[in-house]
Every structure is written in structure tokens, then in C-alpha cells.
Amino acid sequence: MVDDGSSDSTAAFLETVRSPRCRVLRNEHGLGASAARNRGVDAASGQWISFLDDDDELRPQALAALHARLTSCPQLDFLWGGRLIHEIDNAGRDTVRREDDWSRVPPMVSGSSFLSLALRFATNSAFTIRRTVFQAVGGFDERLRVSEDRDLFIALAERGAHGAAVAETLVDVDERSVSLSRGNSGHSRADTDLRVIDKHREYLYRPEHHEFLDEYLLQVFAGFLLERNRGAAMRVSADLRRRGALRYKALRIYLRYAPEFRALKRLVRYDLIRKFAYHMRHPQGS
Numbered sequence: 001m002v003d004d005g006s007s008d009s010t011a012a013f014l015e016t017v018r019s020p021r022c023r024v025l026r027n028e029h030g031l032g033a034s035a036a037r038n039r040g041v042d043a044a045s046g047q048w049i050s051f052l053d054d055d056d057e058l059r060p061q062a063l064a065a066l067h068a069r070l071t072s073c074p075q076l077d078f079l080w081g082g083r084l085i086h087e088i089d090n091a092g093r094d095t096v097r098r099e100d101d102w103s104r105v106p107p108m109v110s111g112s113s114f115l116s117l118a119l120r121f122a123t124n125s126a127f128t129i130r131r132t133v134f135q136a137v138g139g140f141d142e143r144l145r146v147s148e149d150r151d152l153f154i155a156l157a158e159r160g161a162h163g164a165a166v167a168e169t170l171v172d173v174d175e176r177s178v179s180l181s182r183g184n185s186g187h188s189r190a191d192t193d194l195r196v197i198d199k200h201r202e203y204l205y206r207p208e209h210h211e212f213l214d215e216y217l218l219q220v221f222a223g224f225l226l227e228r229n230r231g232a233a234m235r236v237s238a239d240l241r242r243r244g245a246l247r248y249k250a251l252r253i254y255l256r257y258a259p260e261f262r263a264l265k266r267l268v269r270y271d272l273i274r275k276f277a278y279h280m281r282h283p284q285g286s
Contacts, residue, residue, distance in 0.1 A: 001017075001022060001023065001024050001025065001040070002024075002025045002026075002027065002036040002037070002039055002040045003024060003025070003026040003027065004027050004030050004031060004035075004036040005026075005027045005028060005029045005030035005031065010054075011026060014026075023043065025039055025040065025043055031142070032142065032144075032145045032148075033053075033140070033145070033148060034139075034141060034142040034143075034144055034145070034148040035140075035142045037051060037123075037139075037140050038139045038140055038142065041131065041134060041135070041139060044131065047130065047131055047132075048070070048128055048129070048130060048131065049130075049131050049134060050066065050126060050127070050128040051123045051124075051127050051128075052126075052171075053123070053124050055173075055174045056124045056171050056172065056173045056174070057171065058126065058170065058171050059169065059170055059171060059172065061168075061170075062081065062126055062170035062171060065081065065166050065168060065170060066081065066126065066128050066170070069164060069166050070128075073107070073108065073164060075108075075162055076108070076130075076162050076163065076164055077129065077130050077133045077156070077161040077163060078127070078128060078129040078130065078133065078156060078161060078162075078163045079127075079128050079163055079165065079166060080102075080121055080125040080126055080127045080128065080163070080165055080166070081100075081102070081125060081126040081165065081168065081169070081170030082099065082100035082101070082102055082125070082165075082166070082167065082168055082169040082170060082171075083099070083100050083121075083124065083125050083126075083169065083170070083171050083172070083173045084097060084098075084099050084100075084169050084172050084173070085097065085098045085100075085173045085175050086172060086174050087175050088174050088176045099169060100121065100169070101167075102165035102166070102167045105117065105164075105165040105167070107164060108162055108164050109162070109164065109165075110157075110160055110161065110163065111157055111158075111160050112157070112208055112209065112212075114153070114156065114157045114161075114163050115153075115154065115157035115212050116212055117165075118150060118153040118154060118157065118212075119150065119212075119215060119216060119219060122149045123149045123152075124171065124173050125171065126166070126170040126171045127149070133156070133159075136159070137152065137155040137156060137159055137161075139152075140152055141199075144192055144195070144196070145187040145192070146187050146188075146189045146192050147189055147192045147193050147196055150193065150196055151196045151199065151200075154196065154200045154203070155200070157203075158200065158203045188223075188227060188229075189223050190220045190221075190222075190223030190224045190227060190229070190232065191224075191232070193216065193219065193220045193223065194220060194236075197213070197216060197217075197220075204216075210243070213243075214240070214243060214245040217236055217239060217240055217243070217245070218240065218249060218250060218253060220236050221237055221240065221250065221253060222253045222256075222257045224236060225253070225258050225259070228259050230258075230259075237250065
């Protein structure tokens with residue numbers, strides 16, 4: 001367990017943890033998720049590493065499900081599972097829930113087949129990796145304060161590592177509205193994603209990855225709109241136009257994320273409409 005320079009009562013609480021299976025490492029100053037995770041991996045001695053953020057909770061069967069999948073397919077290098085994502089509002093209330101569905105993923109993915117999935121999950125998807133493979137790709141890039149997981153996944157695809165999804169919900173994830181486009185450190189996710197793309201440019205610009213890169217750039221476009229950085233968003237849209245990817249989906253993203261349309265949705269209480277629709281689909285007791 002790594003405490004990345006917490007300034008609240010976390011350190012005092014961790015002093016009370018007494019278990020031979022739990023070792024607490026503390027960074028005096030926050031170094032970011034990449035550095036904290038790398039330090040945890042360096043201190044670990046097991047063959048497999050599973051990542052868990054402090055606001056996520058593994059379900060009781062999670063590790064058993066991961067172990068069973070690894071046992072059935074020993075050639076795997078990494079795997080991940082489903083999440084139940086709880087959208088939390090500013091009052092701390094669980095408003096909307098979304099659940100991953102990995103039931104249609106092939107039994108094993110590698111290279112381009114894995115790359116096509118890399119934008120759909122994160123390390124909070126009970127991501128588990130063979131320790132030697134993690135170290136072979138250099139771990140998490142500590143220069144990245146956000147999108148470090150996407151960078152790692154692209155590196156795994158480029159290496160040809162073999163992965164698989166566990167098609168059941170393994171972890172509950174709290175997703176708070178304040179972190180839509182920036183990490184907890186305040187760093188721009190969209191700008192960092194452009195750095196990730198540039199870092200892996202030779203691999204991502206191969207013809208067989210054209211569709212993936214279009215999708216990634218569309219997410220960057222949405223991210224800049226969320227950050228109200230219209231100039232950067234327009235530069236990405238120009239790149240999408242050159243690639244022939246500025247189609248209806250880009251317009252939908254603009255209508256959803258552009259500041260003026262987000263203000264309009266707030267005016268019509270879009271959030272209340274969404275909550276109402278959710279509760280109509282999931283009535284209590286059903």
C-alpha cells in the first residue's frame with residue numbers, strides 16, 4: 001500500500017493497520033499515480049500485480065476470479081475485469097450507475113486486437129499484470145500525471161503482450177463529477193493524451209490503427225471542450241478533418257461538451273432529467 005503524500009488523516013489511520021500481508025509505504029510529498037504505483041511494484045515480491053485506487057473497492061470474489069482466469073490460461077500477461085461505476089454528485093450521493101460488459105471480448109487479445117479496447121477501461125478495472133512484463137515495458141511513465149494507464153496499455157499492445165477480460169463485475173468505482181477532464185493533480189488529460197499519442201506515434205500511425213487513433217483523437221477533442229480550451233479543440237478537429245474522421249460523431253461530441261451547450265443543459269436541469277431516466281430504468285426493489 002502506497003500513501004502518496006496524503007495531507008489528511010490517512011497517515012494516522014495507516015499507522016493502525018497491523019497485518020503481515022499489508023506493508024505501508026509513504027511518500028512525504030505527492031509524486032503522482034505513476035510514481036506511487038511503480039514504488040509499490042518495486043516493493044512487491046509476487047509474480048502478479050493488481051492495482052487498486054483508494055476510492056475503489058474490490059468485490060469479495062475479485063481475486064479468486066482473476067486467479068481462476070489465469071489458471072485456465074497460463075500464457076496470459078495481463079487481464080482486467082468489469083466495474084460498477086457509481087457517479088457521485090457534489091453532495092456525495094450515488095446518482096447514476098454504469099456497468100462494464102466484457103462478455104463479447106475474445107478469449108485472448110494481443111497487439112491490434114487489444115489496442116482497440118485500450119480506451120474502454122483503466123487500471124481501476126482490477127487491472128492485473130505479470131510483474132516481469134510490467135517491468136519489461138518500463139512500468140508507468142512518471143512524467144505523466146494522468147493517462148498513464150493508456151500509455152501503459154499502448155506499450156503492452158506494441159509489445160504484443162497477451163491479455164484477457166474477466167466478464168464479471170470485480171470492482172466498485174466512485175466517479176466524482178469534479179474529475180471529468182483533469183486528474184486530481186489538475187493536469188490537463190487532453191493535453192497529456194496528445195503527449196501519449198506523440199510518444200507512440202510510429203506505432204499508432206500505422207494504417208491498421210487508423211480507426212483507433214481516430215477514436216483517441218475524438219476523446220482528446222472532447223477533453224479540450226470540457227476544459228474550455230476551444231483553441232486546442234479546434235486544432236484537434238483540424239487534424240481529424242485531415243484524417244477524414246470529422247463526421248457526425250464529432251458533431252455529437254461538440255453538442256455534448258462545448259461550453260455553450262453544457263450551459264444550456266444546466267439551464268434545463270439536464271442532470272435531473274438523467275437521474276429521473278435512470279431511476280425509471282432501475283426502480284427500487286426490482
